[in-house]
Amino acid sequence: MKILDIAFKDLTRSFRSAFAIGMMVVAPLMLTGLIYFAFGNMSGGDVSMTAIQVGVVNADQLPADSAFEMPIGEIIRSMFFDESVQSWITASDYADEASARSALDKQEIGVAVIIPHNFTERYWSGEKDVQVLVISDPTLSVGPAIVQDMVTMGVDAVAGSGIARQTIMERLEANGIQPDPAQIPTWIERYGNWYRDFQRALFHNPDKAALVVVAPSTGETETADPLARMMGLTMAGQMIFFAFFTGGNSMMSILQEHEEGTLARLFTTPTDRTKILMGKFVAVFITVLLQGMVLMIAGRLAFGVQWGKPVSIALALTGQVFAAVGLGVLLISFVKSTKQGGPVLGGGLTMLGMLGGLFTVNIPGGMPEAFNAIGNFIPQGWVLKGWRMTLDGSAAGDLLIPFLVTVAMGIVMFAIGAMMFRKRYA
């Protein structure tokens, strides 16, 4: 009974401390909230981007006797006026390079595409220096890069058509068929049409594209919302970090009591010293457990985090509580005063949190293998593994290894710490 009395007293004191509440609940929610507001719009699938203003100067014209129906310049120009790009590219024609440059200087356009005079004829005649010029506002980065890529694709299409023509000619000759030069423009146009349709399909109808990029699935109920997935991991990282902090900070109450003189006074009462220590351990355990539950509910309500299956959540949370309490007891058992405790907890837990991957949960492509290997020796790393699996919808059976490892680590650290405390106080 006295164990619970001591635990209840410690819990009352913890929940009356603005600092403790701040570090237990407010700080992790605030940090997660900052990330939510910083990245929420970009990750929500509602991509909004200012339209790229493109000025096109097309001086390419075919001679009257040309075998081609359409100049290459017009093919490139038409890419910027195509209906499929109108939501993000606003194109305008300019008569000459000077007027396009002037519009660029006045920031009426962000990028100017200059297609030189007689580009088609000069290109097909093999002239080396003929080129399409892309001039951009130096303050812009994304828009000019896109336009540059589009021009490159257009020119690649033309080059591709040349290769197509050469291949057809060679194949015909190899089969003893004399090619009809009058048919060549038709072949090139056919290739051009195919290439244009292919590009449209690739960028605007990904499901019809030749190359379909599929992200590897890590669980059966992986959320389709990238924001929810990111917030889940972020919230888990913050929750783990601050759970470990709370474990240490709550355990520091024993040092606080030592300094306040109440620990010595407790020892003068007919209360066994082991019971006094147990009461303090129970308080830390309950505090970390309640903190985890509050943060999970808050994460669900505030950021829409889908934590996963109930049994898996219970396992991940239990592992977190054991590991956080164990490490807290162990760290504080080496500390002599509350003044020492602050830096030890702050520095030690930040370093372990970093090594455990708590601050890099959302790095695209993950961290290097060597870094992940270090996480296998850190309690926070295993707790994070458990939460990753839970967030990915893994079943309880899949969580057994992280659960057992975190609980085992917690018990070992707790045992060492408790032994040190008993040696010091009991």
Added chain:
Amino acid sequence: MSFAIEVKNLKKSFGDLQAVQDASFQAEAGEVLSLLGPNGAGKSTTISMLSGLLAPTSGDGCIMGHSVIREPEAAKANLGVVPQDIALYPDLSARENLVFWGKMYGLRGAALKSRVDEVLEIIGLADRQKDHVGKFSGGMKRRVNIGAALLHKPAVIIMDEPTVGIDPQSRRHILDNVKELNQKGMTVLYTTHYMEEAAELSNHIAIMDKGKVIAYGSHDELIKMVGEQTRIDVTLNTEAEKVLSAWRATEGVSKIDALDGKVTALVDDSNRVLPRLFDAAAKASVRITSVDIQEPNLETVFLHLTGRALRD
């Protein structure tokens, strides 16, 4: 005869330092026993062993017949300890503090509630019981500090210098509290380095110095140890060293000690010795700025026994 407090050859060493050396004393039930001595005399170490905070190196102590070594729980159940410093939870109210400490002494339910109410009345804080202790004045905290040790109605209460650093009004309140508790039959072990507190409160006094009990007895018994000697306090306009050796050799001076320009001497007959002291001072070109002649008291006893003033 069974004593409420019995200390038998108690010793405590910290490495080479012998903090308490072979201390022995007793207190009968219902009496006030004071441990008097300067800072570092071993008073706090002695009561730390009696209250179960420190394990004795050797010897034993008994509270109501229960050995603090063999039956610590039973000894503690009969004992209330008022620490020298405030040992309370500042972020809990006065009532919450008392309820918690009551539970630690095994009180529960209605008995706990009624006892907390009683103690709040005794310490005069019933109207402030819901306020956090951290907001209290020093004197009010002291009262709660004492109240927490009274909850289980202990047969013996140990008070470790409870009046250090508080205002005269709170000091008076605490001394009156001690008397009141004693009148109700409680045995009090009171440590202090204020000889007037020991003189006012105690049935018996144990004087400690350098870890040893150097005298034990009632106030009158201790004073008799000094005999007919008188204590003289002299203040000088310069450092005492200039004249101290001359005074030490003066006929009729039995003990002499100096600190911060103030000299305390134990003399056989002040009427005959004082002129000799003035002569010696004049020869050493030292001017005496004040003289205070006192009848023998506990400080005189300490000076007689140790050659040093109690304030040292």
